[in-house]
Amino acid sequence: MDELRTTDGPRPEDGRPTDGRPTDHDRRTDDGLLLLLLLLLLLLLLLLLLLLLLLLLLLLIATAAVAEVAVVGGGGGAVTAVAIVAIVVVVVVVVVVVVVVVVVVVVVVVVVVVVVVAVVLVVVVVVVIVVVVVVVEVVVVVAATTKAAVVVVVIVVLIRLALRTFSLAD
Numbered sequence: 001m002d003e004l005r006t007t008d009g010p011r012p013e014d015g016r017p018t019d020g021r022p023t024d025h026d027r028r029t030d031d032g033l034l035l036l037l038l039l040l041l042l043l044l045l046l047l048l049l050l051l052l053l054l055l056l057l058l059l060l061i062a063t064a065a066v067a068e069v070a071v072v073g074g075g076g077g078a079v080t081a082v083a084i085v086a087i088v089v090v091v092v093v094v095v096v097v098v099v100v101v102v103v104v105v106v107v108v109v110v111v112v113v114v115v116v117v118a119v120v121l122v123v124v125v126v127v128v129i130v131v132v133v134v135v136v137e138v139v140v141v142v143a144a145t146t147k148a149a150v151v152v153v154v155i156v157v158l159i160r161l162a163l164r165t166f167s168l169a170d
Helices: 024-072 076-145 148-165
Strands: none
Touching (some): 024 076
């Protein structure tokens, strides 16, 4: 076990760093849990759609029963009242299921949009950092190899170029 220990301090038996940093395994686990959550939401959506289809079938059966009682005239008012109550109940449940399906779809879309926005923001931050580092490196190299007046001219040119790029100058 001693050969597994590193110079950055002791580690617990599971190999996690003791300074609180997440390991690659932790990151993969977090990604897997997010994917599992999205898959569970989609499964819930499919189950709700199946329930909706079942309720629509029940609505069709109840409607057919009311139509049969109305045409044949048998069974009396009690059967018709039960069929009408069944239709109302099924319609209410269908509306509730449709609302739940819409809410689940909106939640899934919001989660996907948040993930996409987060990725785009990370990319933008990385690009800005790289551009700033390159500009600073160019200024440092120019300052080390030329006179101060040339450095000022280079800085002014870079600032004007940046302003024109973002349409802040004429």
